[in-house]
Amino acid sequence: DSGVTQTPKHLITATGQRVTLRCSPRSGDLSVYWYQQSLDQGLQFLIQYYNGEERAKGNILERFSAQQFPDLHSELNLSSLELGDSALYFCASSVQGGATDTQYFGPGTRLTVL
């Protein structure tokens, strides 16, 4: 158990809908990362937050948005969902969010878009 929690574990929804994925980092960690993992793309970096502020952005679609709240939990919002958004979404956390900080991953949310 990494100490990172994600909810829900599974999510099944329809195309065009909007969903919210939630992540709570390990106690004491200030930085949160979001990743998408699909069969054909591998693990893709989406976005990083540090202490409530966006720090780095990867290949995150405009239909996706995220934020980190004052209590340091984070939410990833996915809207206008398409079939291709079906994937595992992982959250990770680290102490300071530095380049070589160890990232601890949560168990993931499996999103299925029908």
Added chain:
Amino acid sequence: EDQVTQSPEALRLQEGESSSLNCSYTVSGLRGLFWYRQDPGKGPEFLFTLYSAGEEKEKERLKATLTKKESFLHITAPKPEDSATYLCAVPLGSGGFKTIFGAGTRLFVKA
């Protein structure tokens, strides 16, 4: 273009048959390289961070090494419980805040 390439894509070993997994990278100004283990349907689990060429780290049957162009994960006398996907990753971008992962090597160890 910054890239991380892992080989082989899949590796099948008999229990006790040692081997190596490769992670090659084309990144300017490497800040570090990570190795993770991932079981099916679960989040990646941290194994090692290597910071500079020549560095080596060990954990049980695993040993990670780093050169200026690639990293190896050596598995000595593997057991079936070592079966998993092994991922390597490097930090990129200004400040190194983006992390790029390789596609992984799926390891199968048969008893």
